[in-house]
Amino acid sequence: MSFFKENHALVFQKRGETLRIEAWGNNALRVRCAKFGRFNSCDWALSPAPEAVPEISIEEQQATIQNGKIRACVNFAGVLTFYKEDEQILQEYFRCYDGTVSRESRCTKVIAREFTPIVGGDYQLHVRFESDDREKIFGMGQYQHPYLDQKGCVLELAQRNSQVTVPFAVSSLGYGFLWNNPAVGRVSFGKNCTEWVAEATDQMDYWVTADDTPAAILQNYTAVTGRAPLMPENVLGLWQCKLRYRTQEEVLTVARKYKELGIPLDVIVIDFFHWIRQGDWGFDPQYWPDPKAMVDELHAMGTRVMVSVWPSVDRKCSHFEEMYEKGLLVTTEHGTIQTYDFNGDCVTFDAMNPEARDFIWKVCKENYTKFGIDFFWLDNAEPDYAVYDFANYRYYLGPALKVSNIYPLLYTKAFFDGQHSENRSDFVNLVRSAWAGSQKYAALVWSGDVPSTFEAFRDQIVGGLNIGLAGIPWWTSDIGGFMDGDGSDPAFVQLLIRWFQFAVFCPALRMHGDRDPHNIPPLDDKDFGGGYLYTGQPNELWSYGEEAFAIMKKYLQLRLKLKPYLVQLSKEAHETGAPMMRTMFYEFPQDEKCWNISDQYMFGSEYLVAPVLYADQTSREVYLPKGNWSALYSGKEYAGGTTITCSTPIDCIPVFRKK
Numbered sequence: 173m174s175f176f177k178e179n180h181a182l183v184f185q186k187r188g189e190t191l192r193i194e195a196w197g198n199n200a201l202r203v204r205c206a207k208f209g210r211f212n213s214c215d216w217a218l219s220p221a222p223e224a225v226p227e228i229s230i231e232e233q234q235a236t237i238q239n240g241k242i243r244a245c246v247n248f249a250g251v252l253t254f255y256k257e258d259e260q261i262l263q264e265y266f267r268c269y270d271g272t273v274s275r276e277s278r279c280t281k282v283i284a285r286e287f288t289p290i291v292g293g294d295y296q297l298h299v300r301f302e303s304d305d306r307e308k309i310f311g312m313g314q315y316q317h318p319y320l321d322q323k324g325c326v327l328e329l330a331q332r333n334s335q336v337t338v339p340f341a342v343s344s345l346g347y348g349f350l351w352n353n354p355a356v357g358r359v360s361f362g363k364n365c366t367e368w369v370a371e372a373t374d375q376m377d378y379w380v381t382a383d384d385t386p387a388a389i390l391q392n393y394t395a396v397t398g399r400a401p402l403m404p405e406n407v408l409g410l411w412q413c414k415l416r417y418r419t420q421e422e423v424l425t426v427a428r429k430y431k432e433l434g435i436p437l438d439v440i441v442i443d444f445f446h447w448i449r450q451g452d453w454g455f456d457p458q459y460w461p462d463p464k465a466m467v468d469e470l471h472a473m474g475t476r477v478m479v480s481v482w483p484s485v486d487r488k489c490s491h492f493e494e495m496y497e498k499g500l501l502v503t504t505e506h507g508t509i510q511t512y513d514f515n516g517d518c519v520t521f522d523a524m525n526p527e528a529r530d531f532i533w534k535v536c537k538e539n540y541t542k543f544g545i546d547f548f549w550l551d552n553a554e555p556d557y558a559v560y561d562f563a564n565y566r567y568y569l570g571p572a573l574k575v576s577n578i579y580p581l582l583y584t585k586a587f588f589d590g591q592h593s594e595n596r597s598d599f600v601n602l603v604r605s606a607w608a609g610s611q612k613y614a615a616l617v618w619s620g621d622v623p624s625t626f627e628a629f630r631d632q633i634v635g636g637l638n639i640g641l642a643g644i645p646w647w648t649s650d651i652g653g654f655m656d657g658d659g660s661d662p663a664f665v666q667l668l669i670r671w672f673q674f675a676v677f678c679p680a681l682r683m684h685g686d687r688d689p690h691n692i693p694p695l696d697d698k699d700f701g702g703g704y705l706y707t708g709q710p711n712e713l714w715s716y717g718e719e720a721f722a723i724m725k726k727y728l729q730l731r732l733k734l735k736p737y738l739v740q741l742s743k744e745a746h747e748t749g750a751p752m753m754r755t756m757f758y759e760f761p762q763d764e765k766c767w768n769i770s771d772q773y774m775f776g777s778e779y780l781v782a783p784v785l786y787a788d789q790t791s792r793e794v795y796l797p798k799g800n801w802s803a804l805y806s807g808k809e810y811a812g813g814t815t816i817t818c819s820t821p822i823d824c825i826p827v828f829r830k831k
Contacts, residue, residue, distance in 0.1 A: 173185070173248055174186070184246050185209070193237050195221070196239075196396060197224075197379075198395060199392055200382075200396065201380055202218065205285055212375060215352075218396050219609075234246060242254060243255045250285075251263070256345075256346050261382060263302045264284035264300065265366075266300075283300075284299065294574060296371055297355075298369050299368045299376055301366040303362055304345065306344070308767055309343055310343075311638055312340065312341055312638060314335065314638060314647075316622065326361075329355070330560070331577055333552075333621055346382055348380070349378065349379075352379050355372055356577065357369040357370040379396070386761055390751070394749025397609040397643055399611060399748075400614065403600055403646060407438050407476065408738045409731060409735070410435070410713075412440045413711070414687070416444060416446075420462070424466060424469060427470055427473055436732065438474075441480070441549060442477070446459070446479065447702065448490075448702065449486040449490075449700055450486040450518055452539075453535045459701075467545060471544065479545050481550055482551050483583060491535065496519070499522075502519060512552075523580075524582055529589070533589070534590075548602075553603045579605075580603060580605035584615045587601050611645060611749075615646065616679070616680055619648075619649040619650070622655075624653030624685065625656075629674075629785060634770055637755050646745075647680075648681075651683050657686075659709055659715055666822065668716060673727055676730060677753075679738075685708065690706050713725065737778070753774075755774075759797075763797050766797060780801065780827065781827050782827070782828075783825060791817055795815045799831070800812065805824065
């Protein structure tokens with residue numbers, strides 16, 4: 173057992189394990205551990221931090237390292253305890269004879285950091301921490317469940333459609349914790365123990381910051397993982413999308429009607445299978461004969477254009493053979509090379525390979541950008557697989573079990589770097605998944621293909637709040653949900669209106685969904701190309717009856733009036749990492765009640781939003797923290813520090829402005 177200093181880091185060695193702790197950013201420490209000191213060179217989510225000189229003290233039986241408000245102590249058994257100033261905030265879980273933590277039997281021989289060898293060289297890693305009954309845990313990305321507080325939850329660390337793993341947690345005890353490892357695994361925020369698991373890795377790597385408020389914790393975290401650029405002002409209004417516009421004439425017809433009705437349309441989105449085959453990454457000329465003329469007309473109307481790009485590459489497409497021969501595709505460990513089987517026999521492009529990222533951008537530049545396409549919708553960005561059999565896939569950076577979670581970040585990076593190479597900075601790319609740091613690549617994450625139900629709607633509220641606490645301020649959802657919504661059903665129209673009202677107070681206001689019934693015939697009888705695949709029913713503002721149309725127009729006008737405020741929120745996110753949608757405790761950390769509220773939130777620092785989350789709900793309770801508040805619509809004033817009951821007719825969402 174030995175302690176020593178090395179380049180301003182504290183190092184501990186015992187029984188073939190090397191533990192390295194160093195200052196990394198403001199009030200923060202990075203902690204790594206490897207067998208026999210074999211550290212890799214990957215910083216993963218972390219940007220290189222300016223060199224700091226922490227205070228290091230070494231004694232015979234323990235050593236400490238302090239960087240600002242955070243201090244770590246390592247005892248003779250290698251057990252780590254973290255303090256915010258003098259208050260203990262986190263401690264490793266250790267139940268063994270040579271430890272000093274002994275609330276339970278030390279005979280169980282459970283250690284804090286357990287490297288289990290995998291035949292072939294890597295390890296399965298378990299890292300354990302003591303649980304604290306006082307603690308609440310937030311962040312971690314987006315999971316499809318109703319829990320804002322993740323304490324008591326077991327979360328899979330893996331990307332799936334509608335599940336976005338961003339492994340950064342914010343604790344009510346005053347610290348933030350980044351699991352800086354892209355491996356597939358899980359975290360259990362148990363009552364008896366917190367346990368992080370990586371299925372395959374070569375080292376332990378995490379980062380901890382301690383500070384006085386959630387806002388300060390987020391600022392420290394985004395300083396070392398990156399911050400979102402400024403969101404372009406010309407995308408802060410209405411986005412129009414559906415499954416799917418099949419021809420350029422369909423797109424122009426919709427945009428022209430918005431123009432005729434005097435309704436500003438900021439973005440129109442061209443969804444999937446506008447191509448011939450997956451992996452062609454271009455328009456089917458039969459149905460899109462003059463993309464440049466289409467884009468020019470849309471631009472003249474003040475509307476930007478986004479196209480869908482998938483990472484799937486059909487074996488019959490124009491680029492498969494070249495990409496296959498150059499090794500630009502994800503490979504399988506066993507069996508067929510197929511990884512995706514939706515409307516084709518597909519393999520997935522390997523976003524972890526820089527040559528593959530360069531390849532896909534060059535194709536999209538030639539087939540989209542030269543026509544004036546503004547933005548890209550990076551769908552299936554997990555990536556989606558026919559089967560989420562992570563043990564069977566391998567990337568440029570290694571086995572999927574070891575690196576899979578970073579895929580969506582690098583997928584987004586391909587288009588961020590490409591657009592910057594064209595001297596573009598005024599863009600945003602819609603993406604269906606993300607990882608820690610994705611925000612710096614202009615990623616607007618949406619919540620995936622969720623059902624059209626009030627239950628799913630409630631889950632999106634907490635998902636949007638938690639992904640903001642994980643450092644990603646740009647988030648949106650499909651208004652009304654993606655699947656099973658029938659515009660002729662009054663129950664669905666009610667849901668759509670409630671979802672639209674909520675979306676006005678989200679970073680992006682985006683109409684999208686696959687509307688039932690699927691009784692629209694295909695454009696041709698081929699089994700490929702832009703004409704054969706099904707489409708959904710209309711999904712424009714006027715598609716759901718006069719009452720719904722009037723209500724949505726009313727709320728769109730409110731959204732447009734809020735544009736200067738949205739620009740301000742975008743600037744705050746860019747400069748400090750602050751989410752645009754904020755939990756109540758983010759703005760009011762001293763108010764104990766705010767730590768227990770998950771069905772209302774702050775939109776920036778001024779607006780309190782209380783969505784209507786249940787069918788046929790005619791009233792709801794709203795908690796107003798201390799201060800003076802004004803109801804947005806009636807102008808009625810309230811003194812805070814109390815709970816009020818608000819009437820919620822179909823044309824009203826309770827919103828209050830802080831005075």
